[in-house]
Amino acid sequence: MRFVVADTxxxxxxxxxxxxxxxxxxxITFHRLIDKLNTYNSLNISKLPLxxxxxxxxxxxxxxxxxxxxxxxxxxxxxxxSETRKRSQSRRIKCRFVIExxxxxxxxxxxxxxxxxxxxxxFQVPLLTSTHNNINFSVPATSYYFSIETIxxxxxxxxxxxxxxxxxxxxxxxxxxxxxxxxxxxxxHLTDLGREKIKIIVAGINSxxx
Numbered sequence: 001m002r003f004v005v006a007d008t009x010x011x012x013x014x015x016x017x018x019x020x021x022x023x024x025x026x027x028i029t030f031h032r033l034i035d036k037l038n039t040y041n042s043l044n045i046s047k048l049p050l051x052x053x054x055x056x057x058x059x060x061x062x063x064x065x066x067x068x069x070x071x072x073x074x075x076x077x078x079x080x081x082s083e084t085r086k087r088s089q090s091r092r093i094k095c096r097f098v099i100e101x102x103x104x105x106x107x108x109x110x111x112x113x114x115x116x117x118x119x120x121x122x123f124q125v126p127l128l129t130s131t132h133n134n135i136n137f138s139v140p141a142t143s144y145y146f147s148i149e150t151i152x153x154x155x156x157x158x159x160x161x162x163x164x165x166x167x168x169x170x171x172x173x174x175x176x177x178x179x180x181x182x183x184x185x186x187x188x189h190l191t192d193l194g195r196e197k198i199k200i201i202v203a204g205i206n207s208x209x210x
Contacts, residue, residue, distance in 0.1 A: 012037060012045075020048035021060055023118075025110035055122045059164040066168045070098040071177035073202045075195075093189045093198055095181045097157050100130070100145035113144060120146040123153055154181060169209070176205045 005014050015034060022030060031047045038045055055061055074096055079089040101116045113127075120127040125146045132141045148154055158178060166174050180189070180198050188194035204210070 008041065012041070012043070015045060019045065021051050021058065023051050023060060023064075023115045025105035025108045025112065025115075028105075028108040028110065055119060056160055056163070061119070061160065062164040062166055065099070066166060066170050068099055068101055069170065070096075070100070071170070071173045071205070072096045072098065073177065073180050073198065073205065075199065075202060091195075093180070093184065093195065094149055095154055095177055095184065097148045097154065097177075098145060100143050103129070103142045103144055116144045116146075123148055123156060125153065151181075151185065172209060173205050176201050 005011055011033075015030075015037060018030075019034070027050055034045050034047050037043055051058075051060065072095070074092075074094050076089060076092040078091045079085060081088050099116070099119065101112050103112055104110065105112055117127050123146070125148055127144055127146050130143050130145055132143070148157060158181065161174060165171065180201060183189050183194055183198060189198060202208075
């Protein structure tokens with residue numbers, strides 16, 4: 001689905017609604033829009049700067065997560081030592097929250113590192129880089145990403161979304177995610193019954209959701 005605001009008054013209303021809440025290079029194209037609105041409609045809309053308020057002071061990160069966030073559950077099965085495996089692999093279940101963003105904003109050719117680095121610092125995790133080979137492009141796609149996997153750091157994610165809930169379909173993935181998160185807190189994932197329940201949840205999360 002795509003929601004389009006095309007009439008002038010609607011665009012002006014939307015502009016005033018989101019003005020001052022940008023944290024990414026999209027603010028450059030947004031300011032160009034304001035220039036056009038001011039010129040062709042005899043307006044005087046101020047071009048407010050980037051929002052540098054604390055990340056947990058508003059719902060911006062919730063909207064950003066709807067577009068670029070990932071809630072996952074990793075299930076590891078036991079594997080004994082072998083000729084190719086020096087150590088045995090123990091059974092494990094962990095929750096994983098990932099944010100990934102392209103390195104450059106294409107319309108403005110501006111680096112996305114400044115704002116994505118601020119988010120990584122907020123959650124106290126390192127910012128990493130990744131390169132993906134895409135058959136549709138001759139040049140590999142590069143991106144910044146960070147992953148949150150430890151229980152203590154995930155608690156910060158849980159706290160944020162308890163205040164600013166996800167409103168899209170990703171909110172359903174989040175509900176499955178926190179179900180597993182609390183099962184891990186309660187040690188339910190260590191039982192055979194709990195492990196099987198988690199497998200059922202994982203089978204219907206993200207791209208598997210129907």
